[in-house]
Amino acid sequence: MNRFAQLLDRLAYEPGRNNKLRLITGYFREVGDPDRGYALAALTGALSFKHAKPGLIRDLIAARTDPVLFGLSYDYVGDLSETVALMWPKGVVNDGQSFLGYPPPPPSPARGEGVQRDAGRRESDTSNNKSEAVVSETVTVVDVSSRDAGTASTAPSPLTGEGQGGGCPGGDDSHHLRPRNHNHPPPPTLTDVVTTLRTLGKTELPGQLARWLDELDETGRWALLKLVTGALRIGVSARLAKTAAAALGDKDPHEIELIWPGLVPPYLDLFAWLEGRAEKPVNRDPAPFRPVMLAHAIEDSDFQSLDPADYVAEWKWDGIRVQAVAGRNDRGHITARLYSRTGEDITGSFPDLVPSLHLPGAIDGELLVVRDGRVQSFNVLQQRLNRKVVSPKLIKDFPIHLRAYDLLGDDENDLRELPFAERRQHLETFIKKLGDSRIDLSPTVPFDSWDALTAARADPASAGAGEDAEAVEGVMLKRRDAPYLPGRPKGQWWKWKRDPHIIDAVLMYAQRGHGKRSSYYSDYTFGVWTGGEGGDELVPVGKAYFGFTDEELLEIDRFVRRNTTEKFGPVRHVVHEPDKGLVLEVAFEGLQRSPRHKSGVAMRFPRISRLRWDKPPREADRLETLEKMLKAEVAEIEA
Amino acid sequence: MRPQDILLPTAAGLCCKPGGFHIDPVRPVERAVITHGHSDHARAGHGAVLATQETLDMMRLRYGENFAGTTQAIRYGEEIRLGDVKVKFHPAGHVLGSAQIAVTCKDTCIVASGDYKDAPDPTCAPFELVPCDVFITEATFGLPVFRHGDAADEVKKLLASVELFPERAHLVGAYSLGKAQRVIALLRAAGYDTPIYLHGAMETITHYYQSRGIALGELRPVKGTKKTDLAGTITLAPPSATSDIWTRRFPDPVTAFASGWMRVRARARQGGVELPLVISDHADWDGLTATIAATGAGEIWVTHGQEDALVHWCKTKGLAAQPLDLVGYGDEEESETQLASEAEA
Numbered sequence: 003m004n005r006f007a008q009l010l011d012r013l014a015y016e017p018g019r020n021n022k023l024r025l026i027t028g029y030f031r032e033v034g035d036p037d038r039g040y041a042l043a044a045l046t047g048a049l050s051f052k053h054a055k056p057g058l059i060r061d062l063i064a065a066r067t068d069p070v071l072f073g074l075s076y077d078y079v080g081d082l083s084e085t086v087a088l089m090w091p092k093g094v095v096n097d098g099q100s101f102l103g104y105p106p107p108p109p110s111p112a113r114g115e116g117v118q119r120d121a122g123r124r125e126s127d128t129s130n131n132k133s134e135a136v137v138s139e140t141v142t143v144v145d146v147s148s149r150d151a152g153t154a155s156t157a158p159s160p161l162t163g164e165g166q167g168g169g170c171p172g173g174d175d176s177h178h179l180r181p182r183n184h185n186h187p188p189p190p191t192l193t194d195v196v197t198t199l200r201t202l203g204k205t206e207l208p209g210q211l212a213r214w215l216d217e218l219d220e221t222g223r224w225a226l227l228k229l230v231t232g233a234l235r236i237g238v239s240a241r242l243a244k245t246a247a248a249a250l251g252d253k254d255p256h257e258i259e260l261i262w263p264g265l266v267p268p269y270l271d272l273f274a275w276l277e278g279r280a281e282k283p284v285n286r287d288p289a290p291f292r293p294v295m296l297a298h299a300i301e302d303s304d305f306q307s308l309d310p311a312d313y314v315a316e317w318k319w320d321g322i323r324v325q326a327v328a329g330r331n332d333r334g335h336i337t338a339r340l341y342s343r344t345g346e347d348i349t350g351s352f353p354d355l356v357p358s359l360h361l362p363g364a365i366d367g368e369l370l371v372v373r374d375g376r377v378q379s380f381n382v383l384q385q386r387l388n389r390k391v392v393s394p395k396l397i398k399d400f401p402i403h404l405r406a407y408d409l410l411g412d413d414e415n416d417l418r419e420l421p422f423a424e425r426r427q428h429l430e431t432f433i434k435k436l437g438d439s440r441i442d443l444s445p446t447v448p449f450d451s452w453d454a455l456t457a458a459r460a461d462p463a464s465a466g467a468g469e470d471a472e473a474v475e476g477v478m479l480k481r482r483d484a485p486y487l488p489g490r491p492k493g494q495w496w497k498w499k500r501d502p503h504i505i506d507a508v509l510m511y512a513q514r515g516h517g518k519r520s521s522y523y524s525d526y527t528f529g530v531w532t533g534g535e536g537g538d539e540l541v542p543v544g545k546a547y548f549g550f551t552d553e554e555l556l557e558i559d560r561f562v563r564r565n566t567t568e569k570f571g572p573v574r575h576v577v578h579e580p581d582k583g584l585v586l587e588v589a590f591e592g593l594q595r596s597p598r599h600k601s602g603v604a605m606r607f608p609r610i611s612r613l614r615w616d617k618p619p620r621e622a623d624r625l626e627t628l629e630k631m632l633k634a635e636v637a638e639i640e641a
Numbered sequence: 642m643r644p645q646d647i648l649l650p651t652a653a654g655l656c657c658k659p660g661g662f663h664i665d666p667v668r669p670v671e672r673a674v675i676t677h678g679h680s681d682h683a684r685a686g687h688g689a690v691l692a693t694q695e696t697l698d699m700m701r702l703r704y705g706e707n708f709a710g711t712t713q714a715i716r717y718g719e720e721i722r723l724g725d726v727k728v729k730f731h732p733a734g735h736v737l738g739s740a741q742i743a744v745t746c747k748d749t750c751i752v753a754s755g756d757y758k759d760a761p762d763p764t765c766a767p768f769e770l771v772p773c774d775v776f777i778t779e780a781t782f783g784l785p786v787f788r789h790g791d792a793a794d795e796v797k798k799l800l801a802s803v804e805l806f807p808e809r810a811h812l813v814g815a816y817s818l819g820k821a822q823r824v825i826a827l828l829r830a831a832g833y834d835t836p837i838y839l840h841g842a843m844e845t846i847t848h849y850y851q852s853r854g855i856a857l858g859e860l861r862p863v864k865g866t867k868k869t870d871l872a873g874t875i876t877l878a879p880p881s882a883t884s885d886i887w888t889r890r891f892p893d894p895v896t897a898f899a900s901g902w903m904r905v906r907a908r909a910r911q912g913g914v915e916l917p918l919v920i921s922d923h924a925d926w927d928g929l930t931a932t933i934a935a936t937g938a939g940e941i942w943v944t945h946g947q948e949d950a951l952v953h954w955c956k957t958k959g960l961a962a963q964p965l966d967l968v969g970y971g972d973e974e975e976s977e978t979q980l981a982s983e984a985e986a
Contacts, residue, residue: 008798012802012916014906015909015910015914015915015916015917016915017915021806024805024806025805028805067785068953068954068957070950070953071784071785071950071953071954074784074947074949074950074953075784075785075786075950078784078786078905078947079786079905079907080907081906081907084905084906085786088785088786088787088788088904088905089784089785089786092788092927219790220788220790220904514884514913516913518893520883520884520888520894520896520913521884521885521886521887521888521889571911572884572911572912572913
């Protein structure tokens, strides 16, 4: 557990994707089965056990620490799991009880050995009565005899207490290598924790947690508490964890994705294959994920070399791309699953769609919210994303819908080798056969020239999208003869997004970036003008940290350093007056009302599209412009 | 005699009226007795300064020859009379030359411990416990969440990272007086024997440590080293420099920071630290409470840091305790910032 905890600890601080991969792959290489398998399960969210409630953790710490000290500590640290992990009393189980007025535990020559940090210390037999009361409760006590020397040994003790770093190669836990007091059981392995939690009764949980917390070090306790409360939040997606596993055997992560649904923790067969010790596990899942085909963004110059007759156009719907798969299990029953485009199983968030997937097949499509036959905007769909609990009310108010783009499989047949035009025929038949109002066909957009398509893209409402035009974010172009290929193959599919919204805003604050960018001011808060008490003033409307070139980053960084008015830690206030300051052209995809922002609006996907060195800040946009854009969108969510 | 008649907090610092001196004064005074060389404790411009030879040397290095009117060096264990009191210096284990100052007047003994730690440190004399009636303790890490663990394990973490990312440079933020040298010594103790690189602001004080017989192995200045040659190396730099333009001379640097504050994630993240190393030159919560208990003092004065929690703890143990309102301490980092920018210029 401690080694897994070190991994989580390091991952939580590491901003770079590649470095995260290296850390995780390194862990898989170093740690044996089955611990690494459970680690992979933890990182991919594949562990299932009843989570502990924060109240339980609070009770545990309350029984062991002084409430005032806990309060002060919690205020300072700001995170319950972390506070408890850090202040959990070491080793001695009765430690906290003396706070509550129980008699202190009898002194034992062995006590504290395992947690002593310094060879120069030992239990004090100080003659002072007053201090004796104190000493009995603390575990380590300064050696009084060192007062006349200043020469006491400074060598670290071999009985070094809480291991904080390093770790031993080859295993998750190093207890067998460290001399220990026999009263201290070895810290649990990740496997111990996971397998015990699976079968543990509710009443046994507090006692078991307390025992583990006694045995682990600070980082181990932190990780354990994150694990049992179900809140890892270390910035690692399931996809990233699988990619790290794939790297162990130089495999394509897609291969893991394909067999993943048939695998169960601790994935012994997977690691055996990755290490070349066994054949690739066979996916026996009746509803497996298939790697998704993606499109390239089209540039104006690309059109010259493309023949309109080779392509079919469809609307690009502003929802989330999914794969809906149904298949028959061994007993002939239908199993249905919904996957994100990276292959994460998101069926649990959309139980209302499952009954509609009643025929074996694999649909590639867009998940949308459709109310009264009308497709809602992404803002509306967002209410249904990342939900752990899906209430009946949510299902009723935000009815989910699948708009089908493609058919990858039909019953037992793999259709991916067929040309797009043929797959489309199969799709039309399949959707008709399904006959379900929650699943429909994504209509094609008729066109005979690029000019005609340009017109359709500019005005989807009158080109067939009708009232759903608001939910269209551009057009897709698909070659009639393109097979369904994983990844982003060249020249097959193109996306032609509608133009983003653009505003001119003024740079107000700049913050240093992370990792490679830690010496650059690369995160920018920008604002627009609005009427204030003392005339016009800038109000922040968003934050962006990409969109610019490396060269532009250097220019902005230089500007920030030379025009700082105030510094607050990593944040700099940058001059922003009507005649002094930097105007940024900001592109974004949409707006949402947001009570969290002073301006009342939040942008979707904002990025810096141009630096307007030529424009004085006073000519930047006003908040009213954004509010006008907003009105149409807001009405929908509240409907 | 009441303890507050011997030592009293004033705007200039802790004042000993019967002895006619201040301890670690933050403003220029006639006679100053100084615990250690960190700039928040050792300031220039006093009339006379009494401190250990190392502390005096460090002040000279930092402020120049004329940092005080006159100076007097005192050894650990040496006792001298100042006015109506006796003053004795004891090792504080904080940094090289750091001392606790025992002030005895009649039969009352007060120990002003300055900054101290009870953990082992190969670069300075170990902390010595001094029995006393009133113990003045710092409280930098005076919350039970601060438990520093073994510094050697943190260094292992750093070395593991260097091994995992051999193409990147590792930048370790560390206070240039004390922490940097301790980290280097710990690296050497862990068997790391390749050259270690230093930021310009680290050089003077680190060479001083070496001149006092502390073995730190081969050290090289970063300045003048090619970017590609810094791959896989470890560089010590003042904390403020690790997020500065200065870092652009390193290949894809990993930012580490050696400090007791690194125990708390929010603190580490705020500073953009990717590899927090919990290595502190201050006593942690267990060290503070164990030391307070072991001095046998019946009265505890708590200063700079998290006074509330430590005062509360003392009271639950039946000890008289009060926060001592002294200002101007605990900003080692601030003074480092100046150093760093000076060196950069």
